[in-house]
Amino acid sequence: MAQTLYDKIWQDHLVTEQEDGSALLYIDQQLLHEVTSPQAFEGLRLADRSVWRIAGNLATPDHNVPTDPKERETGIAGITDLIARTQVSTLDDNCRAFNIEQYDIHDKRQGIVHVMGPEQGATLPGMTIVCGDSHTSTHGAFAALAQGIGTSEVEHVLASQCLLQRKTKNLAVRISGELGHGVYAKDLVLKIIGELGTAGATGHTIEFMGEAIRNLSMEGRMTVCNMAIEAGARAGLVAFDDVTAAYVKGRPLAPSGELWDQALAYWRTLHSDADAVFDTQHSIDVTNMAPQVSWGTSPEMVVAIDGVVPEPVGAKEEGIRNACTYMDLQPGQKMTSIELDRIFIGSCTNARIEDIRVAAQVAKGRKVASSITQAMVVPGSGLVKAQAEEEGLAQILVDAGFEWRAPGCSMCLAMNADKLQPGEHCASTSNRNFEGRQGHNGRTHLVSPATAAAAAIAGHFVDSREFV
Amino acid sequence: MTPFTTHTGLAVPLDRANVDTDQIIPKQFLKSIRRTGFGDNLFDAWRYHDEGDMGKTPNDREINSDFILNVPRYQGASVLLARENFGCGSSREHAVWALSEFGFRCVIAPSFADIFSNNCFKNGVLPIVLAEAEVVALFDRALAGEDVQVAVDLAAQTVSSGDAVYGFDITEQRKHSLLNGLDEIGATLAQAESIKTFEGSYKQRRPWTFLRDV
Ligand code: SF4
Numbered sequence: 001m002a003q004t005l006y007d008k009i010w011q012d013h014l015v016t017e018q019e020d021g022s023a024l025l026y027i028d029q030q031l032l033h034e035v036t037s038p039q040a041f042e043g044l045r046l047a048d049r050s051v052w053r054i055a056g057n058l059a060t061p062d063h064n065v066p067t068d069p070k071e072r073e074t075g076i077a078g079i080t081d082l083i084a085r086t087q088v089s090t091l092d093d094n095c096r097a098f099n100i101e102q103y104d105i106h107d108k109r110q111g112i113v114h115v116m117g118p119e120q121g122a123t124l125p126g127m128t129i130v131c132g133d134s135h136t137s138t139h140g141a142f143a144a145l146a147q148g149i150g151t152s153e154v155e156h157v158l159a160s161q162c163l164l165q166r167k168t169k170n171l172a173v174r175i176s177g178e179l180g181h182g183v184y185a186k187d188l189v190l191k192i193i194g195e196l197g198t199a200g201a202t203g204h205t206i207e208f209m210g211e212a213i214r215n216l217s218m219e220g221r222m223t224v225c226n227m228a229i230e231a232g233a234r235a236g237l238v239a240f241d242d243v244t245a246a247y248v249k250g251r252p253l254a255p256s257g258e259l260w261d262q263a264l265a266y267w268r269t270l271h272s273d274a275d276a277v278f279d280t281q282h283s284i285d286v287t288n289m290a291p292q293v294s295w296g297t298s299p300e301m302v303v304a305i306d307g308v309v310p311e312p313v314g315a316k317e318e319g320i321r322n323a324c325t326y327m328d329l330q331p332g333q334k335m336t337s338i339e340l341d342r343i344f345i346g347s348c349t350n351a352r353i354e355d356i357r358v359a360a361q362v363a364k365g366r367k368v369a370s371s372i373t374q375a376m377v378v379p380g381s382g383l384v385k386a387q388a389e390e391e392g393l394a395q396i397l398v399d400a401g402f403e404w405r406a407p408g409c410s411m412c413l414a415m416n417a418d419k420l421q422p423g424e425h426c427a428s429t430s431n432r433n434f435e436g437r438q439g440h441n442g443r444t445h446l447v448s449p450a451t452a453a454a455a456a457i458a459g460h461f462v463d464s465r466e467f468v
Numbered sequence: 469m470t471p472f473t474t475h476t477g478l479a480v481p482l483d484r485a486n487v488d489t490d491q492i493i494p495k496q497f498l499k500s501i502r503r504t505g506f507g508d509n510l511f512d513a514w515r516y517h518d519e520g521d522m523g524k525t526p527n528d529r530e531i532n533s534d535f536i537l538n539v540p541r542y543q544g545a546s547v548l549l550a551r552e553n554f555g556c557g558s559s560r561e562h563a564v565w566a567l568s569e570f571g572f573r574c575v576i577a578p579s580f581a582d583i584f585s586n587n588c589f590k591n592g593v594l595p596i597v598l599a600e601a602e603v604v605a606l607f608d609r610a611l612a613g614e615d616v617q618v619a620v621d622l623a624a625q626t627v628s629s630g631d632a633v634y635g636f637d638i639t640e641q642r643k644h645s646l647l648n649g650l651d652e653i654g655a656t657l658a659q660a661e662s663i664k665t666f667e668g669s670y671k672q673r674r675p676w677t678f679l680r681d682v
Contacts, residue, residue: 012674015666016659022641024656026666028677036560038501047653052663055680064499083499083522090501101680127677134559134583148583150561152590152652160656162663166639198486199553199579232556234582255676263676298486319485413558415495422519434490434557440519 002273004170005237006205009145009270013128021166028127030157031113032059032100034091035415036132040155041094051098052161058122059095059102061088062112063133064415067378067405075105084416098158111381111407114138114348118222119383121251125240125267130157135348135431136235137228141221142248143240143270145205148229168234169279171204172272175212177287182465184358185220186350186429186448188212189227190292194302196282201233204280207272208238212286218247219354226349227431230299239271291464293335294433294446296323301433305451305463309333326435327443328423336461338445341424343368343375343456344438345449346405347412350429351380353387355449359402360393362453362467368401369459376403376418378410402456414438427455470592471649475573476619477546479629480536481610487550488557489584493566496521506562507569511537537570547618549606550577555584555595564591574620576627578603589642592649594620596627602634622647 003011015024037059044051051057064084071078076092079085088105095102103109109116113131117123123139129146130136132154139146149163157163173192179185193200206228213221221238228236238244245264248254255263272278290304301323303310311331312320324331329338345351345359359377368375377397379385385407388394394404411418412430420426420442429452433444447455454464497509499522512520515537517530531538537545548567554577555563564587567575574594588595598606606629610616619628622643627634645652656663671678 013670016662018641020640022639024659024663026663026670035498039503039561042501042503047651049653049657053667053681055678055682058680081499087499087501124677126674132559132561134557148559150559150564150583150587150590152561153586156653156656159653160660160663161667162656164641164652164656198556199581202553202579202582232553232581253679255679259676259679263674266674322484413490413495415498432488432490432557434488436494436513437490440494440513 002275002277004272004276004278005143005207005239005270006145006170009126009128010167012126015162023165023167024162025128025165027056027130027157027161027163029122029129030057030154031117031129031131032057032154033063033113033133034061034087035063036151037094037154038087038090039151040158041098043155044158049159051100051158054099056161057100057158059091059100060110060113060116061091061105063409063413064088065105065408066416067408067410067418069406072406081416108382108386111384112348112351112409114226115351115380115384118142119251119381121248121254124248124254125244125270130163134229135226137233138222138226138348140225140228140236141218141238142244143237143267145235145237147235169204171201171206171233171280171282172278173206173208174281174283175208175210175286176283177212177285178215179212179286180288182450182468183289183291184448184450185216185223187289187292188286189224190294190302190446191286191289192284193227193231193299194292195284196231198230198298198300199232201228201231204233205235205237206231206233208236213238214241217354218243219352222352223349227299230431240267291448291451293451293461295327295329295335296320297326297433297435298323299431299433299446303335305335305461307335338425339371339460340427340455341373342420342426343372343452344411344426344428344430345376345452346378346380346410347430348380349431350449351378351384353384355429356384356388356393358468359449359453360396362450362457362464363400363402364396366400366457368456371459372456374403375401375456376405376411378405379407381407411438427452427461469590469649469651472573472592472594472622472646474619474621475546476617477573478542478544479547479549479576479606479610479616479618480542480545481549481607482536483551483607483611485551486553486556489555489560489563490557492555492563493560494520498560498562503565504569506566510566510570511535541615544571546571546573548572548575549603549610550575552578554580556581559583561587564588564593568593576603576606589646590652592646594622594646596620596636598627598634598636605632
């Protein structure tokens with residue numbers, strides 16, 4: 001029978017299945033970080049259980065680590081927030097106690113879990129991957145079934161290397177047309193979420209397919225899969241192809257030699273069969289699509305950069321009105337009229353080398369507007385940071401007036417000192433514009449790195465296509 | 469896990485769609501390495517006017533008396549009535565820990581986000597999906613000023629309130645786990661032999677995924 005890509009990976013990892021559809025799914029790789037793991041390790045200890053497969057886990061601290069390069073110099077001891085310090089050192093202690101490999105705060109390979117995994121080749125095609133973080137969907141770009149889980153499930157996977165699950169439905173999002181100059185993967189995924197809505201893919205795994213996806217780099221595909229969860233999907237997927245192979249080849253944890261050939265032969269089968277049936281379909285044409293920007297407090301509240309804040313009408317009237325109040329915007333107001341206070345370029349959505357390159361391209365020879373309180377660039381990992389420095393990108397950004405930070409989640413969720421003050425507007429390359437996400441009463445607009453950098457220069461939103 | 473069999477309690481209407489887990493428990497409380505201590509910070513940004521942080525107790529805070537959970541008649545409510553897509557966003561299980569510690573035993577909504585719903589089941593909190601019209605009926609009564617008492621019977625899969633009885637779906641496995649307060653990890657480990665057998669053949673098929681094993 002014809003299968004979707006999701007069906008294939010599911011089938012390949014199925015340990016047992018009950019009549020009611022509950023299944024035990026074997027997990028190849030669990031990624032751990034400091035925020036959602038301490039209670040899981042504690043649970044293991046209380047029940048006197050051991051880790052099922054130690055090498056099936058890999059850890060790095062990211063959510064809570066400081067990004068101020070000075071504060072990072074002395075590692076954990078230098079973390080000024082004592083509660084955060086305890087959390088990061090707890091991850092250290094747990095990894096040591098259970099013998100789990102960790103790229104710790106001093107390690108060059110440390111970074112946001114979803115940047116680190118692919119970079120190291122810990123993320124491989126055809127794998128099942130879990131992490132106590134909803135944006136685990138990022139790894140789906142590699143034709144891997146990757147899902148975010150809660151802490152009890154983290155504990156379950158630590159103890160059994162399995163996850164208790166029911167199969168989702170299949171949703172195909174077909175993207176035709178070509179992205180125009182100065183329009184990026186982030187714009188594409190914002191547009192898709194705007195159309196599907198934040199619950200549009202609930203109960204589904206999305207496979208992103210079509211010309212525009214095939215033309216994306218791995219970085220771009222990760223950006224798209226990263227935000228699949230914002231449409232309510234359990235996971236996002238992109239079929240394996242030569243672009244995937246080229247990215248994976250030579251990564252430290254990827255197979256080589258004969259094993260590579262063997263893996264490659266299997267990976268070539270990681271696509272939906274031509275006549276596979278999807279439960280739900282959505283099509284979108286991106287020809288002539290402009291850069292996108294979110295105006296409200298949900299990732300579905302998206303318009304084109306030349307658009308306006310919508311009128312509160314229709315089924316979502318109340319939501320639109322609430323969001324306008326929170327964001328201090330008027331219906332009909334032009335997006336380009338919104339003045340920004342802070343700029344954040346970072347997060348597992350957009351903190352890879354390609355994103356930094358685009359930001360630097362926009363910033364080159366220009367200056368951050370004096371009305372901007374802070375414009376920060378936070379690379380996704382120590383390796384991205386090093387590469388950007390080597391390519392001279394960091395210097396370009398610093399010369400333009402951006403702050404160049406140490407890797408971590410930073411203002412994406414604002415657990416550490418990187419956050420908005422009440423009432424501030426931020427152009428952010430992250431993935432969530434929820435109320436208070438980037439700081440108490442802060443106002444977030446989701447955009448691509450090009451749009452964020454251009455907004456930093458102009459002081460307000462502007463069509464970034466004029467800058468690249 | 470705490471078993472869930474039947475529960476009767478007052479329903480408090482939280483009249484907002486797409487309530488996300490950042491709202492349920494804001495990030496500053498995620499620095500804790502414990503499973504408890506989140507109840508006072510449930511819906512923190514809505515419950516208090518001032519910005520919350522770890523270590524601040526409710527006595528030091530400016531209470532937002534307009535927020536529904538702070539309304540005197542809803543003190544002691546143990547059923548949360550919510551709108552669609554409740555619990556979307558971050559996977560933080562802290563959201564369920566906060567709801568549970570505050571005293572909620574079940575949440576009724578027309579739909580839930582996937583990870584949040586999973587997390588509920590792991591903590592003895594029952595997420596009940598009712599039809600849109602049924603949820604609207606409950607909201608209408610509550611918003612009209614009625615004290616809506618709700619009786620949930622998990623074995624019968626029903627929610628009774630006033631004259632109405634609504635049925636809801638749940639998988640056998642989840643129902644069984646909740647009714648018996650089962651330790652799910654223990655149940656999975658009871659199948660250790662199946663896992664080992666699978667792992668053995670899987671390793672033959674996909675040896676490159678075991679490169680880090682020694
Ligand atoms: S960057 Fe943001 S979304 Fe990504 S893992 Fe960190 S907190 Fe989660």
